Amino acid sequence: MSKIKVAVAGLGRIGKIHLKNLCRNFPEIEVVAVMDVLDESKKIADEFNVPVFVKSFDELLAIEGVDAVVICSPTDTHADYVVKAANAGKQIFCEKPLDLSLDRVKEVLEIVEKSAVKLMLGFNRRFDPEFKKIKQLVEDDAIGDVQIVKITSRDPGPPPVSYIKVSGGLFLDMTIHDFDMARYISGKSVKEVFAKGAVMVDPGIGEAGDIDTAIITLTFEDDSMAVIDNSRKAVYGYDQRLEVFGSKGMAQAENNFPNHHKLYTETGISGDLPLHFFLERYDASYNREMSEFIEALVSGSEMPVGGNDGLLSIAIGLAAKKSVAEGRPVKLTEILN
Amino acid sequence: MSKIKVAVAGLGRIGKIHLKNLCRNFPEIEVVAVMDVLDESKKIADEFNVPVFVKSFDELLAIEGVDAVVICSPTDTHADYVVKAANAGKQIFCEKPLDLSLDRVKEVLEIVEKSAVKLMLGFNRRFDPEFKKIKQLVEDDAIGDVQIVKITSRDPGPPPVSYIKVSGGLFLDMTIHDFDMARYISGKSVKEVFAKGAVMVDPGIGEAGDIDTAIITLTFEDDSMAVIDNSRKAVYGYDQRLEVFGSKGMAQAENNFPNHHKLYTETGISGDLPLHFFLERYDASYNREMSEFIEALVSGSEMPVGGNDGLLSIAIGLAAKKSVAEGRPVKLTEILN
């Protein structure tokens, strides 16, 4: 059986993770080419023995025999690259978000829909072992009817204000993962969003028109609810927890730690902080995510995260922005229609 | 030194707890009389060797030498009894809430204010060792500026629908404790309330015009926030947790358990459920509460929970009701003015 030929576009932090996983852990595929706009990224290609390095996405698509592309380039290239890849008949994995404009996302998804290819979006947290376990408990009906979903999602520190200005802001850049998690874990559709935001971490973020602290209440179609709390800066590190409460019980997922030692001294009991940020915390999830992408490629089955998941998370993010701006709950239909 | 003479009004569940603590744990006071409308409550008086048992509050106040009254009778008697006790010059401990009507509460507090007596309200959770520890960490600045307060407050099962009809509903009967906790733990004033509610536990509660599941976002004067989640029915028992997130760190208070054993078997690791309900969970808090009341009596110092704390919690509760009814955030000024 011949190997599936994969090309990777974009060799930033996430691109390098996917490249490493693809090269090391999946004998059923072969990375035949990588693309990055920076010359120095050729070194990365060499390190992983990838035979072809190019600097544009068009060149990448022109390479003979590529079956699938993994798109990890900056957000503003996602939509174009996905359209090009779909037109070229390549299977697609693309990092989230597809685009910050809902209309553009819809347009892209229509093109993909009409094409012969499938698209998977990089909501990696769905593949985290802690959260996957909770999802499984929900599916096994161990929790019963889901009534309340609680997501704690706090970063160890804010990105540069310059990045915040182009990222779409807290809700589209950071909370978007939590919006997807709320939908995924409950298996329910969101109908209304109420968000309160504040600038507590860095006034510069406020001057850039964004917030750095937020509480968001999502109402699902059946009136059950999710609540998310966000901060751009938890001094103790990356805080990623999940709790699902239902008619039969409650399940909690904890942070991940480098070790679980306890030290007892005269002054108290202490232990290590959680894994510091997403590269460490979600290391296993990135690998599983790629594994499920490859499995879907091989088997021809449905992608585990589809384009519509991306669309809805963006819509919820836009509703949250509108809710903060207008000081009122916003129906998702206001955004989607 | 002569002992302080205390009389207890109302010998329901809470009344009996206060009576027991007063009789057993505080040698500096003496319970000289108890009052209850039911004849059979005389047995309780006898059990604790309380010399006088009466059936009306007026009789209780008429007893010679009573210094202070502890009011644990039904909610609809609180306002009247407090007014009578204040007029009679008795120091007052009264269970929450003072009344379901804000105007009546204001009226009563004015009377107390003008009187020579002090009033303490029974927000017992402030005296729980778990929450007191978190409060101390906030005061010690171990958490820094408080940015997010998270309160989980779920009952093991709903009260009878008949009770719900007269109790003022979820927000005034149950969440009122959480509103007080949010104010107490943060030391901040609430300026806005947004609440979403649903009927997930019992349709009868919905038919009675109330909700049984809720998420409430409180905005403090400085834009920091608190979020509360409530359910009338957690099948695993009483769930009372608190988390405070700030600029220097985060502190969590856990549920209380009958023991902390872990059992490892072929099928998993298991442990006991939390203490089932408030009588067990807040056993220590009731004792400490009474202890601080007596200390304030003895020393003449400020009461640790004042009438205004009751007023504000009721106002927040009314704002939450209005928020659910009108589907929008409600400013506290809308309620208070």
Added chain:
Amino acid sequence: MSKIKVAVAGLGRIGKIHLKNLCRNFPEIEVVAVMDVLDESKKIADEFNVPVFVKSFDELLAIEGVDAVVICSPTDTHADYVVKAANAGKQIFCEKPLDLSLDRVKEVLEIVEKSAVKLMLGFNRRFDPEFKKIKQLVEDDAIGDVQIVKITSRDPGPPPVSYIKVSGGLFLDMTIHDFDMARYISGKSVKEVFAKGAVMVDPGIGEAGDIDTAIITLTFEDDSMAVIDNSRKAVYGYDQRLEVFGSKGMAQAENNFPNHHKLYTETGISGDLPLHFFLERYDASYNREMSEFIEALVSGSEMPVGGNDGLLSIAIGLAAKKSVAEGRPVKLTEILN
């Protein structure tokens, strides 16, 4: 029904605890007299409204109508007082150990045996909620056949060397509780003892002929085992844990804490130390112990801890001493016969 009349001998730390529990928590009994050799202990009698205070045990026994005595005086008085009380026909609760001499213990137990009274010994840890839960799991066969019992027992600091000289040393003064726990939790007889000891905490303890650090392996009749580790000084406080491993699983009992908060800061996660010493840690156990003593008095049923339990724990302690002295395992029959 008339109340059982109890007299308490000895008002040191433990005596005061028992007195307080007896006075406050058991309406079915009445403390009619207390005895202590110190004049100033009369204050304690007054504080608890005990009508009679005497300074000798003979006077105590001479008081009309006393049904039971609770003996909390120094160890070297236990044997004499028990014999006198038995001869006077009083039911007896006595703190451990009965005596440091095995022959004297046997003699006393024979006298009690022939008398009309029952004797309960103060192995209070059997009544600790954490350990009781483990015992219940063993009895419910949740752990299966017990194969290994592990006891961690460390004090926050050593007693004065002067006390160590008269206490019988580590094994008879401190480990004796653990020997009883090993027997109680397993429900098995000990046949062999091997102990290693060291002086790690205070050279003065070594000079007094004792050790301050020890590991003891007990072999039960069926070859299953218990292991105990002791230290006179755990800088982090009182460390009292238990683990039982068997054919169906394993159960663990944890230390007790003043609260279970967790504080996350830039430098790590921290929490409070265990309750500092036995008065706090075993507070509940002292009360339950007295409760079961009273229950046995009232119902006339078997005492929950008998004289033989004291005898065997002392014998194991003597075997442990011999094992350290001779550097070899010691059969219990070498001690008992």
Added chain:
Amino acid sequence: MSKIKVAVAGLGRIGKIHLKNLCRNFPEIEVVAVMDVLDESKKIADEFNVPVFVKSFDELLAIEGVDAVVICSPTDTHADYVVKAANAGKQIFCEKPLDLSLDRVKEVLEIVEKSAVKLMLGFNRRFDPEFKKIKQLVEDDAIGDVQIVKITSRDPGPPPVSYIKVSGGLFLDMTIHDFDMARYISGKSVKEVFAKGAVMVDPGIGEAGDIDTAIITLTFEDDSMAVIDNSRKAVYGYDQRLEVFGSKGMAQAENNFPNHHKLYTETGISGDLPLHFFLERYDASYNREMSEFIEALVSGSEMPVGGNDGLLSIAIGLAAKKSVAEGRPVKLTEILN
């Protein structure tokens, strides 16, 4: 810089783990050949693109340019292979134990000593992140002088009796890891061993002359102690814990789990069992172990685990066997001289 050329001998469970790690995670080395006595192991070579597959160790050594060998073949081949590799001038990583005969081990170590090569032994648990953290705390003097080391080491199930017969028994096959851990974590020499053993799991193990349950007390040169408890069968899975108690505090290492979820239901709180056995539990340790071996190869520095570590663990194991057989503590000098 040219890559270090490594050959792997033996492709059983451990061999495959080392091969996978070597091929995937260390770009600085190249696996040039593998050897296994079974024909079908060639498939494994192919899977990892290893160019050369041979069936004898001599052939393996004959391959041009091999710098180092990783020996994972059965225990009874270790000594011969190490001698051959040393004579051939290849750097050596060898799984434990070197041999079951102390004389043979001494002989082999002398040959290695005189050769130009270095030998690292596979005590992988030293590289486990949980235990490494505790070691670091000991080295940082966070625990002070080590007084008691406690090791819990229980397997999920016994190996076949046929294996037990040739493995050297519990102490040389299983506890040997714990003996090494006691030495490693304390940094101290063992002077005396006392072991009690029992057959609690499978009478067949007893019939084969071995035990399946044991408690071992090690005395270090300075009289501080370690205690190890072993069982061949913990129904709840692989139990690998460590506790170090010292003059400044105490540190604990926990088991590893597939996730840390908690599920609260009507019947209790539950969570997942520890990772089932050594392949999962020590996955990270095998990788780090190989990483430190390669680092030592590259830098020419000391091997992190030397031949003497193997010698001493075997000697302690033999002392433990003798202790059980003779029912007395055994000095290590009795074994070593």
